[in-house]
Amino acid sequence: MTVGILALQGAFAEHGAMLDRLGAEHFEIRQRKDLDHPFDALILPGGESTVMAKLLHESGMFEIIREKIRSGMPVYGTCAGLILLAKEVEDNPACLGTMDIRVKRNAYGRQLGSFYTEQEFKGIGTIPMSFIRAPYIEKIYENTEILAQADGKIVAARQENQLVTAFHPEVNDDTRVHQYFLNMIR
Secondary structure, three states: OEEEEEOOOOOHHHHHHHHHHOOOEEEEEOOHHHHHOOOOEEEEOOOOHHHHHHHHHHHOOHHHHHHHHHOOOOEEEEOHHHHHHEEEEOOEOOOOOOEEEEEEOOOOOOHHHOEEEEEEEOOOEEEEEEEOOOOEEEEEOOOOEEEEEEOOEEEEEEEOOEEEEOOOHHHOOOOHHHHHHHHHHO
16 A cells, blocks of 8 residues: 655645654655556645645646546545645635535634644544644535534544545644544555
8 A cells, every 4th residue: 555645835744754653655746747656545735725736737736636536546635635625615716626525724823823632533532633724624515524623613524535634643643543544545
């Protein structure tokens, strides 16, 4: 099993370090030709969603990645990755639009609005959650399942092959969210 990590911008190295801890093979996707490398799943990291969307289009990777996700490839989006996957984004056009959720960008404010909490994640238990200029999920549709909430807001969800978190588990020591994703791949 090999996981591709979108490495255009954002916290991709931290995801790689987390996968290393779990013994999962992975590589970074930086340009169109990297998509020719065989992989079984994809991580869309945190960062700046509008920049990432622009780079996906400019690099010619947008349609290929969207089709892989639509065809069932497991994908995990954290923070900006969550925004990229959402079908609806408040005050912005959707990007990949593969997951039946509506998202509020920068919902917790700017960098100064960043915070840490510990909350219940369905099927895992109480986990650390670091929010950095984080979005939250305003609404879920269809077959989307709520996995975690913080302060009454939806901060993690799953729809079939797609997993999203508004927080950054890759910046903490707890490997359980990444293990959850690896279990989805199997």
